[in-house]
Amino acid sequence: MKLATLKLDPKQQRRDGELVIVSRDLRQAVSASDIADTLQQALEDWDAVSPRLEQRYAELNAGSAMGAFDLDTRELHSPLPRSYHWADGSAYLNHVKLVRQARGAELPESLWSDPLMYQGGGDVFLAPHEDIAALSEEHGIDFEGEIAVITDDVPMAVTPQQAAGHIKLIMLVNDVSLRGLIPGELAKGFGFFQAKPASSFSPVCVTPDELGDAWQDGRVHLPLSVHLNGEKFGEPEAGPDMIFGFPELVAHAARTRHLGAGAIVGSGTVSNPDPDGGPGKPIADGGVGYSCLAEVRMVEKILFDEIKTPFMRFGDRVRIEMFDRHGHSIFGAIDQQVVKYQPK
Template sequence: MKLVSYRERERDAWRAGLLREGKVKDIAHAYPGAPSTVLGLLEEWANWLPALQTAYEVQDGWDLEHVELGSPLPRPASFRDFYAFEAHVKTARAKRGLPIVPEWYHFPVFYFSNAAAFTGTQANIRRPKATEWLDYELEIACVIGKAGVNIPVERAEEHIAGYCILNDWSARDIQREEVKVGLGPAKGKDFATSMGPWLVTPEELADVRITGEKGSRYDLEMVARINGREYSKGNFKDIHYTFAEMIARASEDCSLYPGDVIGSGTVGTGCILELGTEQYAWLVPGDVVELEVERLGVLRNTICE
């Protein structure tokens, strides 16, 4: 099942829809009493999931090309971004002449970012005035659909409503200066995060699931293209920490709620910082950035001033 936040006109409020066969079905219209937003659905996820999984008449929906898609959660309840791909951590730290710190292998680490700055596919991303080193980051996000605290790893996947592509845009020159202070990233990250194009529920990925003692990985190829040129290529199965481990860590002595977003961190080679600017220039206005993940779709954005 694929959930979207959509609207017909720019000034309209975002509404929850089901995407099937290229058509978007308005959930509140199709299911009397259903919430009109994706966040509202997630807050009652156990009640509405069985109904949403039943068949409906596709021909009654909007054609996908006739609506605008936002982030599946236009304003998440919160946003934690982890640092879970070892290849990315090694390369990014090596660029600064640093090894991976031993603590990285002890527990999954995350930072909080700006949940009020989410955009969806096809949105323009404004380059911050103070940056010349604008970068993309190829990631996957999971969205929480069930509240919990001190969630054990073996039960953590019960709290996942679905998965999306995530682009954690980064102003690398600003970020470089901030981390010298020992805090951050802050202004280097808070201007935009793109997520979408839709929320894919876990049963859609069952045949590519790789189960393990500490949660699932998925055999999903991940690709980034800039202006049609392939920059990055990786696979979600190579992640060091699973989303189950991330959820367990995030929920230690802290409640998670429906609508919380958890990012995986960047896949290996999944940003210009790793690739090097000798052959891969920083992003500039006019660049079209496409992140594609098998089964999850294509997240496409254009850089502007």
């Protein structure tokens, strides 16, 4: 099943949008507001609501759903325009190694057994086609292509096996980072905060069964496609190098607290080392590329002792998408341009 949130006017107190069901090919949608007004509402009563949503999804794909309309994904918000809980892990250790090396930080041995995770701001998410408004290019504007899951209510101290049953939906993430602000924040022994502005998510989220055999061991075994200014920047595999699967990440987030329905847990930046253990090659050199700029910059430093690639500048555009094995877009695309913030 594929679900999304249609944008509504926030001035009319509808900032959480309207829940819609999206066809498998992303071409059509139908309102689900008579079943649940919003995705948050559906998640809070998932066991009762999801069979009705599934039935309408089947009707939509069969061409028999009443009220179906042609879908423009630019009219969609992130599936949850805001969330009570947004926690992002860092399950790809190749990424952790590179970004830590970039700021001269050690890699603790515990990272092989205990996930990294930070709690981000969930009160405001960007829409998948909304501009990334930044104050200054000097802040080191970077994108981070990731995968995330959405849960129902998760009890405290669940096991990973139990946590797997609480994963209801999957989507993509652009976890925007301001790399220039990260070292100063972490040097204080706290953070991230200012270095992590609003994230955005794919137009559509899907139930795990929608991925078929690409969903295995709590991981998505498909490449993540990233384009920068129209050029392919990366296509790393999301499955094999994810040290902790989503059940482990959800269990980690719930170790000492309950997670409310609609909690979002991210994978961290998708990243692959070279088959020989190297840090990863650009697409142009026969590698799978990268899902963020920080990695390619560190690789340049390692290989050439010179950083050549700048962080994002005003006017730059990033596109993040994932395709099934038949070449069909699964979640729709995150497609965003960086602009200079103009106070209103």
